[in-house]
Amino acid sequence: MNSPIDFLLWVKGPAFDIALAVFVIGIVVRLLEIVLLGRKQDLAEPKGGEFGPGLRTIVTRTLPEAGSFKQSPFTVIGGYIWHIGFLICLLFFVPHIELLHSVLGIKWPGLSSHIVDAVAVVTMVTLVAMLIDRITHSVKRFLSGPEDYLVWLAAFLPIVTGYLAYHRMLTPYPLVLGIHILSIEFLMVIFPFTKLMHTFTFPLARWYNGAMAGRRGVQS
Amino acid sequence: MADSNTEIKTLGESLRQRGVSRRGFLKFCTATASMMALPPAMVPAIAEALEKARRPSVIWLSFQECTGCTESLTRAHAPTIENLIFDHISLDYHHTLQAASGEGAEAAREAAIHENFGKYLVVVDGSIPLKDPGFSTIAGISNLDMLKETVAGAAAVIAVGSCAAFGGLPHANPNPTGAVSVSEIIKDKPVVNVSGCPPIPTVISGVLAHFLTFGGLPELDDLGRPKVFYGQSIHDRCYRRPFYDKGLFAETFDDEGARKGWCLYRMGCKGPMTYNACATTKWNQGTSWPVESGHGCLGCSEPDFWDGGGFYNAISIPDGDIARNIGLGAVAGVAVGAAAGMLNRNAKADAAARHETVTVDDLEKTS
Numbered sequence: 123m124n125s126p127i128d129f130l131l132w133v134k135g136p137a138f139d140i141a142l143a144v145f146v147i148g149i150v151v152r153l154l155e156i157v158l159l160g161r162k163q164d165l166a167e168p169k170g171g172e173f174g175p176g177l178r179t180i181v182t183r184t185l186p187e188a189g190s191f192k193q194s195p196f197t198v199i200g201g202y203i204w205h206i207g208f209l210i211c212l213l214f215f216v217p218h219i220e221l222l223h224s225v226l227g228i229k230w231p232g233l234s235s236h237i238v239d240a241v242a243v244v245t246m247v248t249l250v251a252m253l254i255d256r257i258t259h260s261v262k263r264f265l266s267g268p269e270d271y272l273v274w275l276a277a278f279l280p281i282v283t284g285y286l287a288y289h290r291m292l293t294p295y296p297l298v299l300g301i302h303i304l305s306i307e308f309l310m311v312i313f314p315f316t317k318l319m320h321t322f323t324f325p326l327a328r329w330y331n332g333a334m335a336g337r338r339g340v341q342s
Numbered sequence: 343m344a345d346s347n348t349e350i351k352t353l354g355e356s357l358r359q360r361g362v363s364r365r366g367f368l369k370f371c372t373a374t375a376s377m378m379a380l381p382p383a384m385v386p387a388i389a390e391a392l393e394k395a396r397r398p399s400v401i402w403l404s405f406q407e408c409t410g411c412t413e414s415l416t417r418a419h420a421p422t423i424e425n426l427i428f429d430h431i432s433l434d435y436h437h438t439l440q441a442a443s444g445e446g447a448e449a450a451r452e453a454a455i456h457e458n459f460g461k462y463l464v465v466v467d468g469s470i471p472l473k474d475p476g477f478s479t480i481a482g483i484s485n486l487d488m489l490k491e492t493v494a495g496a497a498a499v500i501a502v503g504s505c506a507a508f509g510g511l512p513h514a515n516p517n518p519t520g521a522v523s524v525s526e527i528i529k530d531k532p533v534v535n536v537s538g539c540p541p542i543p544t545v546i547s548g549v550l551a552h553f554l555t556f557g558g559l560p561e562l563d564d565l566g567r568p569k570v571f572y573g574q575s576i577h578d579r580c581y582r583r584p585f586y587d588k589g590l591f592a593e594t595f596d597d598e599g600a601r602k603g604w605c606l607y608r609m610g611c612k613g614p615m616t617y618n619a620c621a622t623t624k625w626n627q628g629t630s631w632p633v634e635s636g637h638g639c640l641g642c643s644e645p646d647f648w649d650g651g652g653f654y655n656a657i658s659i660p661d662g663d664i665a666r667n668i669g670l671g672a673v674a675g676v677a678v679g680a681a682a683g684m685l686n687r688n689a690k691a692d693a694a695a696r697h698e699t700v701t702v703d704d705l706e707k708t709s
Contacts, residue, residue, distance in 0.1 A: 158687065303660070
C-alpha cells in the first residue's frame with residue numbers, strides 16, 4: 123500500500139467485502155437469536171388483540187412521551203435533528219443514491235448537494251453539542267460507558283470525513299475518499315455488536331411492548 | 343527549434359522578427375497574467391520582463407515515455423505565441439526533435455551544460471527505471487546517470503507529463519522496470535511537476551513564461567504542481583456539474599442522458615479526484631476537452647491513475663459484487679443464527695429440565 127490510490131482500492135475492495143460480511147452476518151445472527159429465543163407462553167386469558175396494538179406502538183413510540191420531553195428537551199430535539207440529518211445525508215446525497223442503486227437496483231431522486239452540505243453541518247454541530255452535553259451532564263456522564271463514546275465516534279466520523287471529502291479539505295482526494303469509506307466500514311463492523319443494532323431491533327421491541335399491553339387490555 | 347545559443351537575442355526581438363505585433367504580444371501577456379491568476383496591473387511588468395528575457399538554455403530529456411508529451415507541445419494547429427516562446431527558448435537537446443544524432447547529440451547536451459552551468463532548465467518527460475539501468479539507455483548512458491549528470495548544473499527541473507511527475511504508465515502495477523518519478527531522484531533542485539497524459543501545452547508555456555518573467559518557479563501544490571493550473575478540480579470547474587448536483591447522470595454512452603450532456607460520474611468520470619486546467623483551458627486552442635466530447639475524465643494528471651480500479655468504474659462505488667455478497671452474508675447469517683438459536687433453545691430447555699421445583703414442604707424441611 124504505497125499510494126493513496128492503493129489505499130482507496132483496498133478500502134473499496136477487500137476491506138469493504140470484510141466489513142459487509144461482518145455487517146450482514148452479524149445483523150442476521152443477532153435478529154435470529156432474538157426471534158428464535160421466543161417468549162414464555164402466556165396462559166392468562168387475553169383481554170385484547172396483540173397485532174394491532176403492536177403495530178400501533180411501533181409508530182406511536184416515534185414521538186417522545188410528554189414527560190421525558192419536558193425533563194430533557196435537548197436530548198429529544200438533538201436526537202431528532204441528528205438522526206434525521208444523518209439519514210438525509212445517507213439516503214439523499216446523489217453519490218450515495220448511485221451506490222445504493224448499484225446494489226439494490228432501485229433509485230430515487232436526490233437532494234441538491236448544497237442542501238445535503240448544509241444538513242451535514244447541522245448534523246455535525248448537533249452531534250458535537252450532544253457529546254458535550256453527555257460529558258458535562260453529571261447523570262448522563264454517569265450513565266455513559268465506553269460503548270456510548272465508541273458509537274458516537276462511529277456515527278460522527280462518516281459525516282465529518284464525508285464533509286472533508288466533498289469540500290476536498292484533505293488532499294489527495296483518493297485518500298480522503300478512502301478514509302470516508304473506511305469510517306463507514308468501521309461503523310458497519312461494530313454495528314451488530316453495539317447499541318447501533320437499535321436500527322433493526324427497535325420495531326421488535328416496540329411491537330412487543332404494544333402487543334403485551336394490548337393482550338392485557340391496557341394502553342401502551 | 344534546436345538553434346544554437348550563440349546568437350543571444352531577447353524574446354521581444356525574437357517575436358518581432360517573427361512578425362508578432364506588439365498588440366498580439368500584449369494579448370498573450372494579458373492571457374498569461376489571467377491564467378496565472380495575477381492582477382491586471384502585472385501585465386506591463388510581464389510584458390517588460392518577457393520583452394527583455396534572454397534565451398534560456400533548455401535541455402529536454404526523454405526517458406521511459408511515449409513522446410505524447412512532445413506531440414502535445416509541438417502539434418499546435420496554427421503557430422501560436424506559445425509556439426514562439428518554445429521557438430525562442432534555446433532547446434539545446436531534445437533527442438526526438440534535434441537533427442543531430444549519436445555522439446553529436448550528446449556533445450550538444452554536454453556543451454549546453456558547460457556553457458550555461460547553474461542557469462539552464464531541464465525538462466524531463468518519461469519515468470526513470472531503477473530496477474535495471476539497461477531497461478532504458480541513451481547513447482549507452484542509463485536514464486538515471488543522464489538525469490543526475492544533467493540536473494547537476496540546472497537552475498530548475500520541469501517534469502513534464504505524468505510519467506516524469508509521478509511515474510505514470512511505466513510505474514503502473516506491477517511496475518516491471520521499477521520506474522520512479524524525477525522528484526524521487528532529484529532532491530536538491532526545484533522540481534515542478536507539470537502532470538497530465540499529456541499535459542496541456544498552455545500549462546507548459548505558462549510555467550516557462552513564469553520562469554522567464556519572474557526568474558523563478560510558480561507556487562506549487564502538495565504534489566509539486568503549479569497551483570495556478572492545478573488548484574481546482576475538474577469536477578468543481580466542470581460545466582456538467584449542475585447535472586451532478588441535480589442527480590442527472592448518463593448511464594451509457596448513447597442514452598438520453600449522454601445526448602443531453604448529463605454528468606458522466608456513473609460512467610467512471612474521475613473529475614472529482616483530478617486537479618487540472620482542462621475544464622477551463624480546454625484543448626486544441628480551446629476547441630473542446632474530454633468531458634465536453636462525452637467521455638469521463640480519466641484522472642491523467644493524478645498519481646497512479648492507471649491503477650485507479652478501471653476507467654469506467656465510478657470512484658466511490660466498491661469494486662466487489664455487493665448484491666451477491668449481501669446474499670451470501672444473509673445465507674451465512676441465517677445458518678449461523680439458526681445454529682445459535684438452537685444452542686440457545688437447548689440451553690433454555692436444559693435449564694428448565696435441571697430446574698428443581700421447591701414445595702412448601704421442602705422449605706419447611708430445610709428451615
